[in-house]
Amino acid sequence: MTGRSERAETFESLAPGGTIGILGGGQLGRMLSIAAAQLGYRTAIYCPDPLSPAFQMCDRYWQAPYESRAALAEFADAVDLISFEFENVPALSLDFLKARVPIRPGIASLATTQDRLFEKDFLSVLDIPVAxxxxxxxxxxxxxxxxxxxxxxxxxxxxxxxxxxxxxxxxxxxxxxxxxxxxxxxxxxxxxVIPFDREISVLLARGLDGNIASWPPVENDHSKGILRTSRVPATISDSVADQALSYAHAIAEALDFVGVLAVEMFVTDKTGEVLVNEVAPRVHNSGHWTLDGAVTSQFEQHIRAICGLPLGDSRALGRIRMENLIGKDITHWRDILGDPLAHFHHYGKAVAKPGRKMGHVTWVDPD
Amino acid sequence: MTGRSERAETFESLAPGGTIGILGGGQLGRMLSIAAAQLGYRTAIYCPDPLSPAFQMCDRYWQAPYESRAALAEFADAVDLISFEFENVPALSLDFLKARVPIRPGIASLATTQDRLFEKDFLSVLDIPVAxxxxxxxxxxxxxxxxxxxxxxxxxxxxxxxxxxxxxxxxxxxxxxxxxxxxxxxxxxxxxVIPFDREISVLLARGLDGNIASWPPVENDHSKGILRTSRVPATISDSVADQALSYAHAIAEALDFVGVLAVEMFVTDKTGEVLVNEVAPRVHNSGHWTLDGAVTSQFEQHIRAICGLPLGDSRALGRIRMENLIGKDITHWRDILGDPLAHFHHYGKAVAKPGRKMGHVTWVDPD
CATH class of the missing domain: 3.30.1490.20 (ATP-grasp fold, A domain)
Incomplete structure (x- = not known):
């Protein structure tokens, strides 16, 4: 254990060939695992759900409760670095892991963003407008x-x-x-409840060296609280885009964040006012378009950032539309695949429960 | 076993959620496995090599000799469809598997292309020029x-x-x-030995319905028999490109091929003559650029074809350069990642032996 702790102290970058542990085995964990493998890392997934889709695409996995000290210790011992797709891992478990292996982004970022009150207080201190x-x-x-x-x-x-x-x-x-x-x-x-005209999100990655690469702001449509569609570019003015990007940068820097961060915002067209709604300290559904529509995807960028590698270019490859496939939407897979320009992603979940995110489709330069 | 054989007879398409078995656990198997997962399939890898990089990115794997009836039977029982990254699986083992599960592309395509004499005879019958x-x-x-x-x-x-x-x-x-x-x-x-000015390859996918999607011809540079660089577009005239494409189409149709096929050719600039050098009944190193540089990658297209799904668009996204990372080349990973436009792929192999393909890099619209 001493060696492990010492490494945690001195950890700077992790070379390809190392093992990345991911807390959470959903579609985000699965896509992170694939991105890590493409850069030459081994991956280990930790998730309580026996049907975790990420278990199908990783080198090793632990199916155990987040509270299991024995399983957490084994997992920590098998990996060089831990990240997560799920920010609500119990704080005690994170402390237990942190004593053994570096966790990126850090626990402080998590503590701030996993509680809506702390998050709002934090944003207010930064003079970032919130409801x-x-x-x-x-x-x-x-x-x-x-x-x-x-x-x-x-x-x-x-x-x-x-x-x-x-x-x-x-x-x-x-x-x-x-x-x-x-x-x-x-x-x-x-x-x-603030009246707003559109919802946008800004995704960025911040490297271990403090460099930031942001993707262009994304315009999002929700239905019943669930993201349905993301579009790039967002139909906002340059000054609104600049404002949104500057808020996201300020948040990343104040958190000393390492990895991909997503900031959801509301925009009022008339006044050009931008309000921050929510901060997610991880890859985000509104960034799935980057898999097919950006030079570097959010998943690869997150792996680069947490491993201390240089960030990739984050330009969009064209005009983008991403649609979530929710519940029974996934049954239309054959129609979707019939469009040769549709990039179809299926998360490998067996049961299409209502409201469950089953996959997504991206079009680059759609008509 | 009866049910399995009956399904083999009536098999048409395999819906996402099904399991694809892949013979061979190298980088091609690994990239096929990832592409299959992105479309919602589970994957099982079969390979004798205990250090197979594809074992790190699959749902299940069998590490056993290609001659092990017991392991082959278990593997066949666990999958709905078999394909391969390695065309030299022993014929008896393929016959054994074929009686249990559909194999795509079919064994006839393999028999023709895994023997240089049969291949040359076959091409000659099609009036396709060879040395x-x-x-x-x-x-x-x-x-x-x-x-x-x-x-x-x-x-x-x-x-x-x-x-x-x-x-x-x-x-x-x-x-x-x-x-x-x-x-x-x-x-x-x-x-x-035919004097030629350039080496090109044509990659195409042929679907279960007979539809063909070809990527633009690729120009290749070899060194000591190993591919070093691929470029798109190839510096050939439209008529040479048409000739090359028509040969590849004729080969795919004559073999009643299903999946991705690669045809290596020599081109003589002065006469515009095109000679076929070799046919590979599988995804191919000279098609790795399609992961980052085409609407649909060769790996996804292969999975679509063998599963009986419609093919995706195969246009290139720009001018492309792909460089193989061979042996010690991989030690330059940090420099490569320092170029934000370089798409870096590391195959997860532990030991960088001389001549071993360790990874590749792709640039889209390189300067």
Whole structure:
């Protein structure tokens, strides 16, 4: 163990041939694993889900709970470096791993971004505009916050929310107690609902040397809280694009971030105002287009960054449209493949549950 | 076994979610496995080499000799369809597998292309120009063939040659017995050495429905029998390109080929003559540029073809240069990654033996 800890202290870059451990075995872990292999790394996946799609494309895997010390220790011992596709790994498990192997991005980035309140406070300190918010700890506090912020508000669990889960909208006259009960959490944040014209995201990679490479801002359409379509270029002015990029850069630098970071934002066309909605300390669905539509994909770029390698070029190859295949959408695979210009990606999940991300399709320079 | 055989008879297309078995665990098998996963297939690799790089990127693997009936039977039972990265699997093993699971491309294509004499005879029947050749069965016959063909000649083993191995050049005055002994084979072909200006290859995919998609012809530079560089577009006239494409199409159709086929050719600039040198019934090193430089890569296209899916578009994305990283070349990985436009591929092989293909780099629109 001493050798391992010493290495953790002195770790700079990891040469091809090394082993990268990935926490989380979903499609992001799978695509990270493939990108790592293309650069010559071995990969090990750790995930509690026995049907993890990333298990199908890796050198080794551990199927165990995130709390299993024995499995975590074995995993740490088998890898040179740990990253994750899933930011909600328990903090104690991360501390346990960190004592053994470097984790990139670092745990501090995770702590800030896995809690909506910490994230908003952090953004506010950076003078990055966010929707007005209140920390609420009871149904009564939620009611008061809604009165102060003005209806409608959205109450969100501070932790573990994704794809619109862990959220409830509160209109004037709605019962705050019902909303509170539906969230089933003691850690809640209430936010003003800001009218906006479009949702965009900025993805960037920051290397170990502090260099940053950003992809062009992406325009996103959500439905029921789930991303449906991403488009590049976003239909925003150059000044809005510059503003969005500068916020994302500021966030990456303030976190001393290493790896790929995604920042979701709202844009108001009339005023050109940009508000940051959410920060994801990892590769992101709105960056899947980069696999086929950019010089360097978000997955390869993340591996380059965490291994201390130089970053690749992140220009787009043309106009891009990416569509998620959600639930039964995947059954149309034959039609999609019938379009010779469609880049079809299937995540290898066996069961197409409603709302489940099963794959995506990208068109470069679509008509 | 009955169910398996019946399925083999009626097999048409294999939907994502199915399992593709690949014979051979080198870099071609690895890149095929990754392409299959991106389309939603599971993959199983079969290879005798315990250090097979494809074992690092697959769902399951069998490390066993190609002659092991027990392992072949298990492998066949675990997969829905078999393809290969290595065309020299013993015929008996292929027959054994074929009785259990469909093999694509078919065994007939393999039988024709894995023997240089059968291949030349086959091409001659199609009226496709090849270098004059003689089947030789002894040192004396090699001497006579050289006298008839005119020096210099190249004597090649009919089977199992690759990357310039199993070949010897015979100049006037050289001892035919020495050349014969160095080949250590009873099955030898003697060929005229044809002066040519450039080497090209045509890669195409032919689908189960007979549709063909060809990539633009590739110009190749070899050194010591090993491919060093591929360039697209090839510096050939449109009429030479058309001729080359038409030969490759004729070969694919005559073989009733399914999958990706590569045809190596010689071109004489002055006369515009095109000679076919070799046919490879599989994805090919001179097609590695398609991973980064074409709408659809040769690996994805092969998976589409053998699974009975529609083929993707095979246009190039620009001017391309692909360089192989052979032996110690791979130690320059950091310099290569320092060029943000270089697409670096490392095959995950541990030991950089001289002459060993360790990786490749592709530039799209290089300066």
């Amino acid at each position: 007005p918010y209140h920390d609420v700890a009871s149904a009564a506090a939620l009611h008061d916050a809604a009165q102060t912020l003005g209806y409608p508000v959205i109450a969100k669990t501070r932790r573990l929310g994704y794809d619109g889960k862990g959220q409830v909208r509160l209109e004037k006259g709605d019962n705050a107690q019902d909303a509170w009960d539906s969230l089933a959490s003691e850690l809640v944040i209430a936010e003003s | 004059p050749y003689h089947d030789v069965a002894s040192a004396a016959a090699l001497h006579d063939a050289a006298q008839t063909l005119g020096y210099p000649v190249i004597a090649k083993t009919r089977r199992l040659g690759y990357d310039g191995k199993g070949q010897v050049r015979l100049e006037k005055g050289d001892n035919a017995q020495d050349a014969w002994d160095s080949l250590a084979s009873e099955l030898v072909i003697a060929e005229s």
